[in-house]
Amino acid sequence: MDMKTPAARPPWSRAILRGAAGLTLLLTVSACGLRPAHAPAIPPPAVDGANALRLATAFTALGPRPAGSPGAQQAAVWITARCREYGYVPEVDTWTEAPAGTALTFRNVLACLPGRAPGRILIASHYDTKLLPEAPGFAGANDSASSTGLLLELMRAFARLQPAWAGPTLEFAFFDGEECLDHYSATDGLRGSSRLAARLRTTGTAKEYRAMILLDMVGDRDLKLTLPVDTEPGLARRLLRLAERRNWDSHVGFHSGAMLDDHIPFQELGIPAVDLIDFAYGPDNSWWHTAEDTTDKLSAASLAGVGQLAADLAADLAATPAPAR
Numbered sequence: 162m163d164m165k166t167p168a169a170r171p172p173w174s175r176a177i178l179r180g181a182a183g184l185t186l187l188l189t190v191s192a193c194g195l196r197p198a199h200a201p202a203i204p205p206p207a208v209d210g211a212n213a214l215r216l217a218t219a220f221t222a223l224g225p226r227p228a229g230s231p232g233a234q235q236a237a238v239w240i241t242a243r244c245r246e247y248g249y250v251p252e253v254d255t256w257t258e259a260p261a262g263t264a265l266t267f268r269n270v271l272a273c274l275p276g277r278a279p280g281r282i283l284i285a286s287h288y289d290t291k292l293l294p295e296a297p298g299f300a301g302a303n304d305s306a307s308s309t310g311l312l313l314e315l316m317r318a319f320a321r322l323q324p325a326w327a328g329p330t331l332e333f334a335f336f337d338g339e340e341c342l343d344h345y346s347a348t349d350g351l352r353g354s355s356r357l358a359a360r361l362r363t364t365g366t367a368k369e370y371r372a373m374i375l376l377d378m379v380g381d382r383d384l385k386l387t388l389p390v391d392t393e394p395g396l397a398r399r400l401l402r403l404a405e406r407r408n409w410d411s412h413v414g415f416h417s418g419a420m421l422d423d424h425i426p427f428q429e430l431g432i433p434a435v436d437l438i439d440f441a442y443g444p445d446n447s448w449w450h451t452a453e454d455t456t457d458k459l460s461a462a463s464l465a466g467v468g469q470l471a472a473d474l475a476a477d478l479a480a481t482p483a484p485a486r
């Protein structure tokens with residue numbers, strides 16, 4: 162993610178979405194169709210923080226993965242292989258754009274777990290790293306390997322639920338191109354999330370989504386989630402209640418402003434979205450976007466806490482009728 166306060170720039174940049182609307186869409190039909198049935202309340206899966214940390218560490222070891230680089234291509238292949246290991250059939254959505262005037266190939270990795278209840282829940286992370294000339298080896302342990310590893314662990318945990326997941330269809334998205342090359346604009350930054358949101362708009366499927374849950378910078382051993390202040394109130398209340406139930410509410414607070422992050426293109430579509438982000442990484446956030454962002458700063462307990470909150474949220478939504486939108 163990048164610095165995202167209203168003081169720095171408008172938090173909700175409609176220009177970003179105008180840019181996304183101009184993309185050439187390669188639409189594919191999702192294998193996850195809706196299944197009309199009533200979903201009974203089901204317990205969430207137990208999230209394994211140690212597995213999330215193992216995945217995040219292995220992903221970091223691949224090296225830098227800025228959008229358009231061979232490292233990013235290798236990262237997408239690695240994610241795809243893990244998805245298959247966990248029983249998914251991933252789709253790699255590949256396209257070319259020229260943010261900041263440089264033509265780059267982007268790849269989103271998408272997968273889904275069919276549910277038995279109506280609706281969909283999107284859980285996502287970006288997987289690219291910021292291109293840092295001053296730190297050419299920057300491999301982003303927290304930003305973005307932590308959330309990539311945790312998203313894969315969530316996929317594993319939900320796929321192994323017995324009995325099978327009875328809630329809404331779960332869609333998982335690994336976004337490329339979250340980081341901007343120059344500065345956030347209509348064509349620079351949030352490329353993967355804008356790409357998927359444009360698909361939902363074009364296909365008219367946005368209204369099927371109960372929620373969008375974004376994971377970003379979730380591995381800090383000293384973890385404090387700082388939810389954007391404009392998080393949809395119902396979703397925020399639900400999150401705080403669930404965190405309290407786990408005695409984990411001391412790890413959840415609010416950021417002083419909004420965040421310009423991958424949840425915004427979905428929020429703009431009217432989908433209740435939350436950015437589970439810890440934007441206090443090291444003293445005064447000084448490890449963010451620096452060579453200090455290394456795996457020794459991560460902890461399995463933090464990953465387990467955030468992952469469990471996300472899993473609890475999905476299960477809690479599954480047990481509640483969808484409001485009309």
Ligand SMILES: [Zn+2]
Pocket residue numbers: 162163291304340450
């Ligand atoms: Zn970042």
